[in-house]
Amino acid sequence: MTFERNILCIGAGYVGGPTMAMIAYKCPQYRVMVVDVNPERIAQWNSDQLPIYEPGLEQIVRSARGKNLFFSTEIEQGIREAEIIFVSVNTPTKTYGAGAGMAADLQYWEKTATQIRKHARTHKIIVEKSTLPVKTAQAMQRILSAGNEGVKFDVLSNPEFLAEGTAIKDLEDPDRVLIGSEETPGGQRAREMLTAVYANWVPRERIVASNIWSSELSKLVANAFLAQRISSINSISALCEKADADVEEVARAVGMDSRVGNKFLNASVGFGGSCFKKDILNLVYICRFYQLHEVADYWEGVVKINEYQKERFILNMLSTMFNTLAGKRVCILGFAFKANTGDTRESPAILVAQRLIEEKAELVISDPQALRNARSDLKGVDENIAYVEDPYEAAEGCNAIAVLTEWDQYAQLDYARIFKSMRKPAFIFDGRNILDHSKLFDMGFNVFPIGKPAYTHFDADNL
Ligand code: NAD
Ligand code: UGA
Numbered sequence: 001m002t003f004e005r006n007i008l009c010i011g012a013g014y015v016g017g018p019t020m021a022m023i024a025y026k027c028p029q030y031r032v033m034v035v036d037v038n039p040e041r042i043a044q045w046n047s048d049q050l051p052i053y054e055p056g057l058e059q060i061v062r063s064a065r066g067k068n069l070f071f072s073t074e075i076e077q078g079i080r081e082a083e084i085i086f087v088s089v090n091t092p093t094k095t096y097g098a099g100a101g102m103a104a105d106l107q108y109w110e111k112t113a114t115q116i117r118k119h120a121r122t123h124k125i126i127v128e129k130s131t132l133p134v135k136t137a138q139a140m141q142r143i144l145s146a147g148n149e150g151v152k153f154d155v156l157s158n159p160e161f162l163a164e165g166t167a168i169k170d171l172e173d174p175d176r177v178l179i180g181s182e183e184t185p186g187g188q189r190a191r192e193m194l195t196a197v198y199a200n201w202v203p204r205e206r207i208v209a210s211n212i213w214s215s216e217l218s219k220l221v222a223n224a225f226l227a228q229r230i231s232s233i234n235s236i237s238a239l240c241e242k243a244d245a246d247v248e249e250v251a252r253a254v255g256m257d258s259r260v261g262n263k264f265l266n267a268s269v270g271f272g273g274s275c276f277k278k279d280i281l282n283l284v285y286i287c288r289f290y291q292l293h294e295v296a297d298y299w300e301g302v303v304k305i306n307e308y309q310k311e312r313f314i315l316n317m318l319s320t321m322f323n324t325l326a327g328k329r330v331c332i333l334g335f336a337f338k339a340n341t342g343d344t345r346e347s348p349a350i351l352v353a354q355r356l357i358e359e360k361a362e363l364v365i366s367d368p369q370a371l372r373n374a375r376s377d378l379k380g381v382d383e384n385i386a387y388v389e390d391p392y393e394a395a396e397g398c399n400a401i402a403v404l405t406e407w408d409q410y411a412q413l414d415y416a417r418i419f420k421s422m423r424k425p426a427f428i429f430d431g432r433n434i435l436d437h438s439k440l441f442d443m444g445f446n447v448f449p450i451g452k453p454a455y456t457h458f459d460a461d462n463l
Helices: 016-026 039-045 057-064 075-081 107-119 136-145 167-172 185-198 212-243 247-255 276-289 293-320 348-358 371-377 391-395 415-421 437-443
Strands: 005-010 030-035 069-072 084-087 124-128 153-157 177-181 207-211 329-333 362-366 385-387 400-403 427-430 446-448
Touching: 005 016, 005 075, 016 030, 016 057, 016 069, 016 084, 016 167, 030 075, 039 069, 057 167, 075 107, 084 107, 084 185, 107 124, 107 136, 124 136, 124 185, 136 153, 136 212, 153 185, 153 212, 177 185, 177 212, 185 207, 207 212, 212 247, 212 276, 212 293, 276 293, 293 348, 293 400, 293 427, 293 446, 329 348, 329 391, 348 362, 348 371, 362 371, 362 391, 371 385, 391 415, 415 437, 437 446
Parallel strands: 005 030, 005 084, 030 069, 084 124, 124 153, 177 207, 329 362, 329 400, 362 385, 400 427, 427 446
Antiparallel strands: 153 177
16 A cells, blocks of 8 residues: 555653654655654554553554555664654753753753764654754754765654643644744745645644744743643642641632633642653753743753652641651552642652662652552662552551542542551541542541642640
8 A cells, every 4th residue: 555654753651652653644745753862662563452541542553554654673674664753762861071960961852863874875854852952953853964965855843732641632632732833935836735734533623833943942932831730739738738728719809810721720749740840950951951940940940840749748747647657657659749640750659768768768650650650660669668569468567648630530449448447546647638548547547649738637736
């Protein structure tokens, strides 16, 4: 069968896999190839056990795989055959040299650019799907045109806004698709070609064109704004606990102002995920590079409040459990950084678990999807950790439960049964405010929500 277009994606991760699966699913007339340097990951994409858990993903992969969706390690061949190449490799925070701990590590992205230049024989449209510092497209263009004069490349910025756990819904019905291009004839043609791909299922008015630098920057700023809302409400949660206010009531009242809106105002143990912290730190780094220190400090505050919130949660556990956790058994309900994913990157649960182990607590970790990742995150600190999928079994004999991921099923558990099986006094720390706190208190639990007064059977002054 001949296809209308050959599309390649380099990087078969959380973004590359689902995004390309959606394009293949919506556009049977295109051939979509996803390549990666990691053969294990590719083998998983070709198996029944996909490398990531994402509701609805399996169904669309199954329906397109082998027809117009392919996963392979043949990167060079993929480059030769494709007209449009998405680059969706990882861009983590740099851990070495200049900008360590702040700047984006562009080594994977640069290797890809060099490899494209080396193997391309015909015109290619290169689409930046990874989240990149502003002005990266310029560097990409320079790498691509160094020493391969015969071949022309047009670079577009097309950042991805999907959230894990809702990736398929977000890809199928996105708020917007952003395409940044240069205002050259080649840039405009490339933008039109990519617009035509998305227009197969996304209404044209939601496909937004911009200049390439605005597009790169918009992605960092979108994540910074989202994370800022969480840090804003989390900072207020600390005040609510002191002032006997209820953060959910405050969030509702504030969010009902249509200028503010009610989303992303759930106070929590802190935000996690592979991107918020990394992208904000990258934004901070760029601001410092341009000597905009006040702007950098402002955004760095979002990350600092998040660290403070995690720390506060841990210290609250320690102080309310009589300032010692040594030998106590704590059940962690939820290790993923949010519900409906098995991803644990930057999950607050990692820090909580490490710190509880430092306090010599014994841990039982439960999660419906993330136990494999939890094991690898806690490698080396895991002598006192058990991994138990069944939450009832996990809580048995524990002194405390910490709810760290907002999985729906955790709100539905039979807590009376759990209470009976626990050591007394029994504590519950609801890091996601998903439980019925007064009901738990009536069962006998000492309950510590986020941003609300605690429900305790002890005299608060004696805690
Ligand atoms: P990931 O780590 O899951 O996937 C990246 C993949 O790229 C890995 O499988 C890796 O093996 C592969 N890779 C690295 N170098 C390669 C090379 N030279 N050639 C071929 N393959 C290579 O990362 P991710 O979560 O998919 O994120 C990718 C990018 O998308 C990042 O820039 C991230 O900021 C951005 N992003 C992520 C999300 C998300 O929800 N995870 C959402 C929006 C944007
Ligand atoms: C986030 C953005 O929402 C996506 O638009 C973006 O594409 C993506 O980052 C990225 O660039 O990687 P994601 O991290 O997958 O998506 O998930 P979110 O739903 O944004 O949640 C992030 C963290 O914030 C989670 O730990 C979540 O539990 C927490 N959160 C979210 C809160 O604590 N409170 C809220 O009100 C909302």
